[in-house]
Amino acid sequence: MALLSINDIHVYYGVIEAIKGISFEVNQGEIVTLIGANGAGKTTILHTITGLIPPKSGLIELEGVDLTKTPAHKIVSMGIAHVPEGRRVFQQLSVYDNLLLGAYTRRDKAGINNTLSKVYESFPRLKERRNQVAGTLSGGEQQMLAMGRALMSAPKIMLLDEPSMGLSPLLVAEIFDIIKKVNESGVTVLLVEQNAKMALEIASRAYVLETGRIVMSGDAKELSTNDQVKKAYLGG
Amino acid sequence: MSFLNYLISGLSLGSIYALIALGYTMVYGIAKMLNFAHGDIIMVGGFTVFTAISSFQFSPAISIITGIIVCTVLGVVIEKVAYKPLRNASSLSVLITAIGVSYLLQNLALLIFGSSSQNFSSVVTMKPWQINKQLVISGETIVTIIVTTAIMIALTLFVNKSKPGKAMLAVSEDKGAAQLMGINVNKTISVTFAIGSALAAVAGILLCSLYPQINAYTGQMPGIKAFIAAVLGGIGSIPGAMIGGILLGIIENLSKAYISTQLADAISFAVLIIVLIIKPTGILGKKITEKV
Numbered sequence: 153m154a155l156l157s158i159n160d161i162h163v164y165y166g167v168i169e170a171i172k173g174i175s176f177e178v179n180q181g182e183i184v185t186l187i188g189a190n191g192a193g194k195t196t197i198l199h200t201i202t203g204l205i206p207p208k209s210g211l212i213e214l215e216g217v218d219l220t221k222t223p224a225h226k227i228v229s230m231g232i233a234h235v236p237e238g239r240r241v242f243q244q245l246s247v248y249d250n251l252l253l254g255a256y257t258r259r260d261k262a263g264i265n266n267t268l269s270k271v272y273e274s275f276p277r278l279k280e281r282r283n284q285v286a287g288t289l290s291g292g293e294q295q296m297l298a299m300g301r302a303l304m305s306a307p308k309i310m311l312l313d314e315p316s317m318g319l320s321p322l323l324v325a326e327i328f329d330i331i332k333k334v335n336e337s338g339v340t341v342l343l344v345e346q347n348a349k350m351a352l353e354i355a356s357r358a359y360v361l362e363t364g365r366i367v368m369s370g371d372a373k374e375l376s377t378n379d380q381v382k383k384a385y386l387g388g
Numbered sequence: 389m390s391f392l393n394y395l396i397s398g399l400s401l402g403s404i405y406a407l408i409a410l411g412y413t414m415v416y417g418i419a420k421m422l423n424f425a426h427g428d429i430i431m432v433g434g435f436t437v438f439t440a441i442s443s444f445q446f447s448p449a450i451s452i453i454t455g456i457i458v459c460t461v462l463g464v465v466i467e468k469v470a471y472k473p474l475r476n477a478s479s480l481s482v483l484i485t486a487i488g489v490s491y492l493l494q495n496l497a498l499l500i501f502g503s504s505s506q507n508f509s510s511v512v513t514m515k516p517w518q519i520n521k522q523l524v525i526s527g528e529t530i531v532t533i534i535v536t537t538a539i540m541i542a543l544t545l546f547v548n549k550s551k552p553g554k555a556m557l558a559v560s561e562d563k564g565a566a567q568l569m570g571i572n573v574n575k576t577i578s579v580t581f582a583i584g585s586a587l588a589a590v591a592g593i594l595l596c597s598l599y600p601q602i603n604a605y606t607g608q609m610p611g612i613k614a615f616i617a618a619v620l621g622g623i624g625s626i627p628g629a630m631i632g633g634i635l636l637g638i639i640e641n642l643s644k645a646y647i648s649t650q651l652a653d654a655i656s657f658a659v660l661i662i663v664l665i666i667k668p669t670g671i672l673g674k675k676i677t678e679k680v
Contacts, residue, residue: 204564224567233568240565242558253558256551257570305570 153216155180155340156201156232156309161210163193163200170196171207172364178309178342183335185343185351185372187385188361194344195237197361198311201342202227202234214308229257231308235315237344239298243287247278250286250297254304263306271300274330292323299330309340316347328354348385352376360385390522394645395638400529400598402637403536407591408614409621409629410543411584417560417624418580421482425466425489427611429585431497433459433592434602438508448511456589463585464578472574497604510597532594539590540630543583547626556580560624609653613640616660622673631671 154177163171171193178184186194199205201212203224212220214230222230233254242250251271255264272279275296281289286297295315302310312331316324324347332354335341345351352358352372360368360381368375375381408430415423436458440451470489474482514527547553558566559576567573595610596602613636621632639659643652663670 202568204567223572224564225570225572228568228570236565236568240562242561242565244561245554245557249554252551253554253566253569253571256555301569 154178155215156342157211157213158197158201159211159213161197161200161207161212163196163205163207170364171200173210174361174364174366176359176366176369178340181335181338181340182357183331183341183343183355185345185355185358186361187345187348187351187358189385190346191363192361193364194361195313198234198236198313198342198344201311202232228305228307232311233302233305233307233309234311235298235302235313237313237317239291239294241286241289241294241297241301243285245286246283247286247289247297248282250301251278251282251304254301255306257305264304267304267306271303274303274333275300291318292320292327295319295323295327296330299327299334303334303339307339309342310334312341312343314344314346316345316350324350348381349376349387352386393523393525394641396525396533397529398638398641399634400532400536400637401641402617402634403533403540404591404595404598404633405610405614405617405637406630406633407536407539407587407594408610409617409633410540410626411588412615412618413621413623413626413629414556414580415584416618417626418556419467419471419577421471421479422486422615423471423581423584424483424486424611424615425493426584426588427607427609427614428490428493428497429459429463429588429607430592430595430610431602431604431607432462432493433589434508434596434606435497435501436589437511437593437596438506438602441509441511448513452511452593455593456586459585459589459592460582463581463588467578467581472577494604494608501604503604505601505603508596508600508602510600511593512597526598528594528598532598535590535594539587543587544626552576552579613656616656619670620660620663622670625670625672628670628672 157177159175160173161171162169162173174197186197188194196205200207203222207220211218214232219227219230242253251268255267258264277293278296278300281293286294289297315327315331319327328350331341331343343351343355352375355372358369358372358375359366368381376386411426412423415421433455436455437451440446440454441448446454466489470485471482474485510528512528512531514531516527517525517530547556555571556576558569558571559573563573592607614633617632617636618629620636621628636656640652640656643655647655
């Protein structure tokens with residue numbers, strides 16, 4: 153059984169149909185990526201999974217449990233952590249407070265401290281800057297904080313929305329390295345990216361989105377050699 | 389009367405404005421709405437204590453607790469019934485609804501208590517403090533300053549140190565991201581209204597003890613003044629509301645003493661206009677860059 157399965161969801165913004173019946177699944181331990189151009193509906197899908205935008209129809213299941221109608225604030229405690237587009241860290245709060253808010257729904261103090269030291273281990277820079285106000289961090293550091301904050305909930309699956317956005321190539325490589333490590337530590341990853349080249353490199357499987365529909369899917373390595381994908385998303 | 393005397397009574401009036409302004413600013417920060425019925429909660433608090441003492445012969449302490457509970461419940465109910473259904477409506481609709489709720493509360497008070505002012509017996513039993521021949525500080529003034537200072541310290545600690553407080557800061561900054569952390573936004577808004585209304589109740593009781601009269605419009609002017617204080621300090625900012633309130637109270641009292649009693653309110657409004665021209669976001673207000 154898939155860890156996360158999306159079955160024929162339709163999402164509307166007013167009268168405009170943004171997602172026109174999409175189905176896909178993510179298995180335990182995988183990195184799956186959704187690639188596609190701007191406006192293809194990648195972010196909308198993630199928002200629908202975490203309940204920020206309700207779908208008009210369709211089914212979203214985590215380990216067979218239906219969470220289509222679950223309100224957004226109850227999703228994280230079910231095991232889905234969402235690193236939103238543009239990081240959206242709490243600018244006025246310290247790095248430490250941001251991380252603790254990531255563990256907002258957890259009650260086990262010892263467990264939280266344990267996760268916190270693991271997050272500090274993966275992101276030493278966050279430890280150095282733990283008392284700094286998040287708004288003063290650089291873009292790359294904010295991305296790390298957003299990911300660290302998501303990991304604080306000890307998720308089964310992490311949804312990542314455009315983690316490379318606005319970062320230098322060097323930082324992008326560093327972030328993708330961390331994503332791989334997070335995955336190796338046992339967290340399943342659903343990655344949404346415009347940087348298709350990087351995404352296909354670390355993913356095991358990929359889905360290609362075009363204006364609200366999945367037009368192609370398969371093994372990430374195979375897709376990266378596919379002529380159509382190359383031409384449309386990998387710059388020839 | 390000495391300058392120091394005017395300053396101290398200005399400080400106590402200002403700290404009452406600050407208490408009310410905190411309700412305005414917290415609700416604005418969390419729910420992004422101006423709750424113009426907030427001033428009338430003051431009046432409800434005053435009338436509850438008035439009724440508890442004069443009709444039910446409750447002790448002052450029990451009356452105060454009753455007043456705070458009634459206002460807290462009322463604030464939460466108003467939010468649930470009047471504002472929550474409009475969560476996704478335009479801010480103009482919410483504003484008009486808030487003004488409607490304000491009139492509703494005032495007219496209910498008119499219906500129950502009539503239009504003439506009632507004498508409010510102060511809940512403060514402390515004796516005036518005679519420092520020297522010129523300087524006498526009333527018990528109400530002393531109690532007001534002590535109570536408001538304690539509340540402001542407690543509130544600052546609650547918001548910055550406690551888990552629900554940090555959740556409030558998170559919701560005020562980014563509702564969506566807060567939900568992703570597992571924070572229940574509706575619950576946070578309810579808590580904010582509860583705290584704001586409880587503070588308004590305390591403010592109302594202190595205000596009626598300082599100026600021992602009450603009628604259906606008692607909350608109107610202090611409500612507007614506190615709104616000015618919140619904007620002056622930077623709406624959405626908790627320390628801003630405290631500073632704005634205290635400044636406004638002192639300015640108002642000193643204007644009354646040295647310039648003109650009739651012009652005091654005009655001067656308060658003029659100060660607001662000047663500050664907003666120089667710094668449109670208020671004293672501690674942050675520049676907000678809208679993200680697209």
